[in-house]
Amino acid sequence: MxxxxxxxxxxxxxxxxxxxxxxxxxxxxxxxxxxxxxxxxxxxxxxxxxxxxxxxxxxxxxxxxxxxxxxxxxxxxxxxxxxxxxxxxxxxxxxxxxxxxxxxxxxxxxxxxxxxxxxxxxxxxxxxxxxxxxxxxxxxxxxxxxxxxxxxxxxxxxxxxxxxxxxxxxxxxxxxxxxxxxxxxxxxxxxxxxxxxxxxxxxxxxxxxxxxxxxxxxxxxxxxxxxxxxxxxxxxxxxxxxxxxxxxxxxxxxxxxxxxxxxxxxxxxxxxxxxxxxxxxxxxxxxxxxxxxxxxxxxxxxxxxxxxxxxxxxxxxxxxxxxxxxxxxxKGVKGQVLDENDDPIVGASVRVQGRDLPFKTASDGYYWRILLPGTYTIEVAKEGYQNAQKSVAVSGDLYDVSLLDFKLEPMTTSTQSNDPSDDGVAVSPSICLSVIMTSLIILVLKVIP
Known part of the structure; x- marks a missing residue:
């Protein structure tokens, strides 16, 4: 035509x-x-x-x-x-x-x-x-x-x-x-x-x-x-x-x-x-x-x-x-995931508790999820940072998206592994030193007649 x-x-x-x-x-x-x-x-x-x-x-x-x-x-x-x-x-x-x-x-x-x-x-x-x-x-x-x-x-x-x-x-x-x-x-x-x-x-x-x-x-x-x-x-x-x-x-x-x-x-x-x-x-x-x-x-x-x-x-x-x-x-929930310096964290895993499929934060650190009215727990994880979770109430009204930001703390030797598949526990240096000293004392006592 x-x-x-x-x-x-x-x-x-x-x-x-x-x-x-x-x-x-x-x-x-x-x-x-x-x-x-x-x-x-x-x-x-x-x-x-x-x-x-x-x-x-x-x-x-x-x-x-x-x-x-x-x-x-x-x-x-x-x-x-x-x-x-x-x-x-x-x-x-x-x-x-x-x-x-x-x-x-x-x-x-x-x-x-x-x-x-x-x-x-x-x-x-x-x-x-x-x-x-x-x-x-x-x-x-x-x-x-x-x-x-x-x-x-x-x-x-x-x-x-x-x-x-x-x-x-x-x-x-x-x-x-x-x-x-x-x-x-x-x-x-x-x-x-x-x-x-x-x-x-x-x-x-x-x-x-x-x-x-x-x-x-x-x-x-x-x-x-x-x-x-x-x-x-x-x-x-x-x-x-x-x-x-x-x-x-x-x-x-x-x-x-x-x-x-x-x-x-x-x-x-x-x-x-x-x-x-x-x-x-x-x-x-x-x-x-x-x-x-x-x-x-x-x-x-x-x-x-x-x-x-x-x-x-x-x-x-x-x-x-x-x-x-x-x-x-x-509708739903949105927020920004930041590090300890308030810089955006890219590629953080964000999951609504009870829903197995996670999604990722964008290059600006933002996430966004459409949800029906209710109360939800949002879980955030990123390698090198401690996991975090918060609860949020979602209204379901248009243009009333709930705002839920996260600031992730970096992992240290005294904090638990960020990897959910890792069942080990990170041990602080003071605890390690105490364990070593105790072991040495036991060893010395064993060898002294």
């Missing part, structure tokens, strides 16, 4: 004198060239609040472009300001998410500049990263109105990017693809707290874990595999589904109206990944386990690549969900 001339549109906006009130992103499918133009043009229109950057390239040398949006300093990480992200079009033929994310970019920018109080508070306290297309090569091979096939699903090397990440339950023998490596590097560069990736072909919110130890499954069945933060993940998934126009509706999310057949719907529009179907090397599990970023997988359209005329409807259905989901990052 032809794209509106960028120059003509910019001239029209200038003549109108109010660029922020005129929709810029049309409800069309944007090919790679148009997507790049749209993102660059939006940055030109809103330079104070945006930064476009690339996390890498595809097999066919297309840039994986990200739009960063924030009320101030969109080009930098600010200590204590959470980082969140959306990723679309991981499967190239699942096209709706790609367009939803372009709409969301403009919605944030227009809302902020027009004084929407809700959007302004969110962007003043958050940095949002949006990658509309993780698989631009696959998208270029896909066909509109193709609801069920796999044409364009894979990257240019013919591999499923959502089976390509290192897996923590069994070996993944696939060679890591350039697009996958780009995401892995991105996660190392930015301490993301909350994320979702948008897919198509179903209608639901899917949360970890997606895989399980091989001896606990068989070829036809994978049991519900709850991760340590299962309660939070369920709540995050419900936040999306219940704010959606019809994702929560079991009679609608069975997708029978599009795909036919007689498959059951999903209660409340959510599911544990493994309980739905087992999959190895999935991106949401990697985000959670390797990077401490809580990610879910969103299936936003029963048809993978529906008619372009349906895009306004999909935006109406998903707009509130997309906004409310990312706001959930402003």
């Amino acid at each position: 032809p794209q509106r001339s960028t120059c003509t549109l910019l001239l029209t906006l200038a003549l109108l004198g109010n660029v922020f009130s005129v929709p810029f992103v049309e409800h069309v499918y944007h090919n790679y060239t148009a997507l790049v133009d749209i993102m660059n043009d939006l940055t030109d229109l809103y330079p104070q609040y945006t930064e476009v950057y690339s996390v890498g390239k595809s097999v066919e040398d297309r840039e994986l472009l990200v739009m960063a949006i924030a009320g101030t300093d969109p080009d930098k990480h600010i200590p204590g300001r959470p980082e969140v992200k959306y990723v679309g079009n991981m499967h190239g033929n699942e096209a709706v998410g790609r367009e939803l994310l372009l709409q969301l970019i403009e919605h944030y920018l227009v809302g902020y500049t027009d004084g929407d109080a809700d959007i302004k508070q969110f962007l003043d306290e958050t940095r949002v990263h949006i990658l509309p297309s993780m698989n631009p090569d696959g998208f270029e091979e896909s066909d509109m109105l193709d609801c069920t096939s796999i044409k364009g699903r894979f990257n240019a090397n013919g591999l499923n990017l959502n089976r390509n990440f290192p897996d923590f339950f069994e070996e993944n023998t696939q060679e890591i693809q350039i697009e996958t490596r780009a995401i892995m590097d991105w996660l190392e560069d930015i301490p993301f707290i909350l994320s979702a990736n948008l897919h198509g072909g179903a209608l639901l919110a899917n949360y970890p874990y997606d895989n399980i130890e091989p001896d606990k499954k068989n070829a036809s069945y994978c049991p519900y595999h709850a991760c340590p933060d299962d309660d939070t993940y369920r709540n995050l998934s419900l936040t999306y589904s219940l704010n959606h126009e019809n994702m929560y509706d079991e009679d609608f999310n069975d997708c029978e109206h599009v795909r036919g057949g007689n498959r059951p719907g999903f209660k409340d529009g959510i599911t544990n990944g493994c309980a739905w179907y087992q999959a190895i090397g999935v991106m949401q599990d990697y985000n959670y386990i390797a990077a401490g970023c809580m990610e879910i997988t969103l299936e936003v359209s029963c048809c993978k690549y529906p008619n372009v005329t349906e895009l306004p409807t999909f935006w109406d259905w998903n707009r509130k969900s997309l906004i409310e989901y990312l706001k959930q990052v402003h």
Whole structure:
């Protein structure tokens, strides 16, 4: 479908004198060239609040472009300001998410500049990263109105990017693809707290874990595999589904109206990944386990690549969900881990007591964990320092994140080993000297007749 001339549109906006009130992103499918133009043009229109950057390239040398949006300093990480992200079009033929994310970019920018109080508070306290297309090569091979096939699903090397990440339950023998490596590097560069990736072909919110130890499954069945933060993940998934126009509706999310057949719907529009179907090397599990970023997988359209005329409807259905989901990052507990000189400690292990999976402090020494209301004990450990733990009450209200800082004391010979696997006890020099002197006295007494 032809794209509106960028120059003509910019001239029209200038003549109108109010660029922020005129929709810029049309409800069309944007090919790679148009997507790049749209993102660059939006940055030109809103330079104070945006930064476009690339996390890498595809097999066919297309840039994986990200739009960063924030009320101030969109080009930098600010200590204590959470980082969140959306990723679309991981499967190239699942096209709706790609367009939803372009709409969301403009919605944030227009809302902020027009004084929407809700959007302004969110962007003043958050940095949002949006990658509309993780698989631009696959998208270029896909066909509109193709609801069920796999044409364009894979990257240019013919591999499923959502089976390509290192897996923590069994070996993944696939060679890591350039697009996958780009995401892995991105996660190392930015301490993301909350994320979702948008897919198509179903209608639901899917949360970890997606895989399980091989001896606990068989070829036809994978049991519900709850991760340590299962309660939070369920709540995050419900936040999306219940704010959606019809994702929560079991009679609608069975997708029978599009795909036919007689498959059951999903209660409340959510599911544990493994309980739905087992999959190895999935991106949401990697985000959670390797990077401490809580990610879910969103299936936003029963048809993978529906008619372009349906895009306004999909935006109406998903707009509130997309906004409310990312706001959930402003719940839970956060804090900074410092040393005895008040310098940040990087890579300290932070664990919520009773939840086996630890996560790490970022380069600024900060940690952040989304939690439901309740009282929790937070445990912090770092090699060379004494372990520490504190209790904290979490309210569950938006923008009321509990602050819990730690100052770790360095290990000395008189303090217990920091390594939980070390059962030994460090002994002070005075005790050592006393033991030696006593032993010498006993030895002398034994040799004197």
